[in-house]
Amino acid sequence: MEEKAYKIAVIPGDGTGPEVIREGIKVLEAVGRKFNIKFNFTFFDWGGERYLKTGETIPEGGIEELKKHDAIYLGAIGHPQVKPGILEKEILLRIRFELDQYINLRPVKLYPGVWTPIKDKGPEDIDFVVVRENTEGLYAGGGGFLRKGTPYEVAIQESINTRYGVERCIRFAFEYCRKRNKKKKVTLVGKTNVLTYAWDLWYRVFEEVGKEYPDIEKDYAHVDAVCMWFIKNPEWFDVIVTDNMFGDIITDLGAIIQGGMGIAAGGNINPNGVSMFEPIGGSAPKYTGKNVINPLAAICAGMMMLEWLGEESSAKAIEKAVIKVCRDHLKSLSAGKMGYTTSEVGDLVAKYV
Amino acid sequence: MEEKAYKIAVIPGDGTGPEVIREGIKVLEAVGRKFNIKFNFTFFDWGGERYLKTGETIPEGGIEELKKHDAIYLGAIGHPQVKPGILEKEILLRIRFELDQYINLRPVKLYPGVWTPIKDKGPEDIDFVVVRENTEGLYAGGGGFLRKGTPYEVAIQESINTRYGVERCIRFAFEYCRKRNKKKKVTLVGKTNVLTYAWDLWYRVFEEVGKEYPDIEKDYAHVDAVCMWFIKNPEWFDVIVTDNMFGDIITDLGAIIQGGMGIAAGGNINPNGVSMFEPIGGSAPKYTGKNVINPLAAICAGMMMLEWLGEESSAKAIEKAVIKVCRDHLKSLSAGKMGYTTSEVGDLVAKYV
Numbered sequence: 001m002e003e004k005a006y007k008i009a010v011i012p013g014d015g016t017g018p019e020v021i022r023e024g025i026k027v028l029e030a031v032g033r034k035f036n037i038k039f040n041f042t043f044f045d046w047g048g049e050r051y052l053k054t055g056e057t058i059p060e061g062g063i064e065e066l067k068k069h070d071a072i073y074l075g076a077i078g079h080p081q082v083k084p085g086i087l088e089k090e091i092l093l094r095i096r097f098e099l100d101q102y103i104n105l106r107p108v109k110l111y112p113g114v115w116t117p118i119k120d121k122g123p124e125d126i127d128f129v130v131v132r133e134n135t136e137g138l139y140a141g142g143g144g145f146l147r148k149g150t151p152y153e154v155a156i157q158e159s160i161n162t163r164y165g166v167e168r169c170i171r172f173a174f175e176y177c178r179k180r181n182k183k184k185k186v187t188l189v190g191k192t193n194v195l196t197y198a199w200d201l202w203y204r205v206f207e208e209v210g211k212e213y214p215d216i217e218k219d220y221a222h223v224d225a226v227c228m229w230f231i232k233n234p235e236w237f238d239v240i241v242t243d244n245m246f247g248d249i250i251t252d253l254g255a256i257i258q259g260g261m262g263i264a265a266g267g268n269i270n271p272n273g274v275s276m277f278e279p280i281g282g283s284a285p286k287y288t289g290k291n292v293i294n295p296l297a298a299i300c301a302g303m304m305m306l307e308w309l310g311e312e313s314s315a316k317a318i319e320k321a322v323i324k325v326c327r328d329h330l331k332s333l334s335a336g337k338m339g340y341t342t343s344e345v346g347d348l349v350a351k352y353v
Numbered sequence: 354m355e356e357k358a359y360k361i362a363v364i365p366g367d368g369t370g371p372e373v374i375r376e377g378i379k380v381l382e383a384v385g386r387k388f389n390i391k392f393n394f395t396f397f398d399w400g401g402e403r404y405l406k407t408g409e410t411i412p413e414g415g416i417e418e419l420k421k422h423d424a425i426y427l428g429a430i431g432h433p434q435v436k437p438g439i440l441e442k443e444i445l446l447r448i449r450f451e452l453d454q455y456i457n458l459r460p461v462k463l464y465p466g467v468w469t470p471i472k473d474k475g476p477e478d479i480d481f482v483v484v485r486e487n488t489e490g491l492y493a494g495g496g497g498f499l500r501k502g503t504p505y506e507v508a509i510q511e512s513i514n515t516r517y518g519v520e521r522c523i524r525f526a527f528e529y530c531r532k533r534n535k536k537k538k539v540t541l542v543g544k545t546n547v548l549t550y551a552w553d554l555w556y557r558v559f560e561e562v563g564k565e566y567p568d569i570e571k572d573y574a575h576v577d578a579v580c581m582w583f584i585k586n587p588e589w590f591d592v593i594v595t596d597n598m599f600g601d602i603i604t605d606l607g608a609i610i611q612g613g614m615g616i617a618a619g620g621n622i623n624p625n626g627v628s629m630f631e632p633i634g635g636s637a638p639k640y641t642g643k644n645v646i647n648p649l650a651a652i653c654a655g656m657m658m659l660e661w662l663g664e665e666s667s668a669k670a671i672e673k674a675v676i677k678v679c680r681d682h683l684k685s686l687s688a689g690k691m692g693y694t695t696s697e698v699g700d701l702v703a704k705y706v
């Protein structure tokens with residue numbers, strides 16, 4: 001068997017990011033030994049600490065460096081001593097935007113043995129994927145202040161939606177649904193009855209592109225109703241497609257029903273470029289450095305990365321090992337309540353792959 | 354005891370609206386007999402049916418008519434044969450905006466005996482209030498299209514936030530929290546790390562106004578995280594304040610944990626003008642005319658209306674009767690599964706008040 005090699009850019013980032021990425025790498029290397037895959041990791045120290053020391057978020061040429069890799073593996077961005085928005089916009093969102101990672105892919109899957117906070121639902125009910133647009137909408141940064149600091153201040157925030165951006169996102173959702181080959185249903189989640197510009201465009205494109213996929217059922221739901229259905233009827237969903245802001249909200253709700261931040265991972269995908277994979281839990285300052293955070297989300301992000309690189313057998317091996325650890329070992333997926341340390345969980349998964 | 358009289362404008366509206374409002378009025382009249390309150394109801398036939406027949410949403414002078422009343426009692430707005438946005442914007446949102454009902458007040462309270470879809474939480478855990486800004490943000494209607502219908506189309510949707518609008522909303526939340534006198538905590542829910550114009554204003558005003566309320570704890574959380582906490586830790590909340598769009602989303606999630614659309618009610622409040630009370634479940638076309646929809650949400654909207662009119666004893670009497678019906682009678686709060694018809698549920702509540 002020929003050895004394959006991948007160049008992976010690693011951004012451990014802030015808070016518990018480095019701890020979980022360490023375990024993710026441990027598992028990737030274990031699976032790599034088994035499947036004859038070599039990973040060449042390049043580390044980037046971008047994040048709050050560096051910013052506080054140097055004032056720099058991404059150094060000059062940083063984005064170009066990332067482009068030389070096959071994928072990016074990210075821990076977490078966000079630091080309690082840095083004003084909200086700076087690191088998020090100048091690191092995380094900048095990478096998403098400049099590498100044109102126009103899809104945020106979030107599988108919501110309850111593994112057997114994992115505790116969900118909702119009643120009467122099991123792994124057979126909770127298995128869907130959210131396709132979130134990742135490069136425009138309210139995240140585009142449009143807007144500004146008028147008369148800032150006065151009693152007459154106005155603050156505007158703009159959601160920018162382009163035919164180009166919406167279409168490629170919706171098309172991705174239909175293609176993904178076809179490949180996934182489960183319920184064969186795509187649900188557009190929006191707010192057509194109030195946001196009558198943005199969602200008129202989304203709805204028109206959904207109907208138009210949808211015609212090219214006669215084998216796939218199409219559905220539309222308002223974002224407020226969908227939040228209820230995630231809790232009462234998660235089994236209704238297969239593939240969901242939505243904009244950046246609504247996607248941000250509903251994927252966190254999705255995370256909680258699949259067991260929480262301890263397990264939820266996502267991919268920032270550019271199908272023709274460099275994609276980035278991350279646990280979605282954030283930097284969790286309160287658990288930092290204690291070796292108690294759950295690394296499974298980062299491990300699952302690594303699994304998604306392998307899948308995306310085309311390494312399906314090794315991805316499957318990680319998924320099986322994660323399921324085994326959830327079912328046979330962990331008392332809970334929450335930080336500090338697992339019954340194991342962060343490193344022990346990483347060791348277990350590495351042992352089982 | 355002197356008789357009090359109130360002029361109530363009633364808009365039964367679409368779908369199941371008329372059925373639930375009928376029961377709400379039954380209960381109001383029953384409680385009125387007991388507490389010597391007279392209601393003079395004026396009915397307005399605004400909604401989808403009228404629009405389809407006449408092309409008219411609110412007839413000329415309609416808003417002025419509403420202003421002559423002490424309160425407005427609304428069933429539901431939304432019709433499957435009318436393009437999304439027309440009735441919502443030209444009736445519901447127009448009333449909210451033109452009567453300057455700048456607060457959307459949504460108590461999230463789990464009554465004893467009511468089934469919640471989340472595990473390990475009871476009435477002692479689920480008891481908070483969402484104060485949603487109701488006259489600006491993404492609901493202001495700002496935005497437009499560029500090159501509509503072409504491959505180069507851009508659709509913009511604007512969130513407009515004013516110091517004036519944000520401040521009065523935040524101030525209302527603090528005042529309400531003080532009067533409520535429970536956990537004495539106000540949580541601002543936003544997205545400061547991405548929507549850095551709108552939420553910078555909100556956050557600054559929250560800090561500034563908050564200083565006037567040293568007796569009240571202040572907290573901030575991102576909207577995505579809050580969706581998780583509603584499910585995992587609803588007991589953390591007391592009063593939540595947020596913008597129009599986020600409020601729309603999180604209050605539906607709140608509705609589901611308090612038992613669903615069968616029970617959830619809200620008030621559109623103008624503290625110095627005419628306020629409007631409504632069940633938040635929508636027009637539910639699929640149950641229309643079947644006498645199976647749950648009228649408790651409309652009944653609770655009537656209760657909120659009484660409370661707001663200063664009729665606290667009669668409001669309390671309705672609440673007690675609702676709790677009794679939930680605990681001793683209904684099999685479920687869902688339409689068609691109550692074990693009683695819509696009218697029977699109204700009869701029961703009317704009997705117990």
Ligand SMILES: CC(C)[C@H](C(=O)O)[C@@H](O)C(=O)O
Binds near residue numbers: 077088547
């Ligand atoms: C950290 C933050 C900027 C980010 C977002 O809002 O996209 C996060 O919540 C996510 O979902 O990846």
Ligand SMILES: CC(C)[C@H](C(=O)O)[C@@H](O)C(=O)O
Binds near residue numbers: 193194430431445
């Ligand atoms: C019907 C719709 C326009 C409305 C809204 O979005 O405000 C509803 O969802 C609500 O929450 O009252």
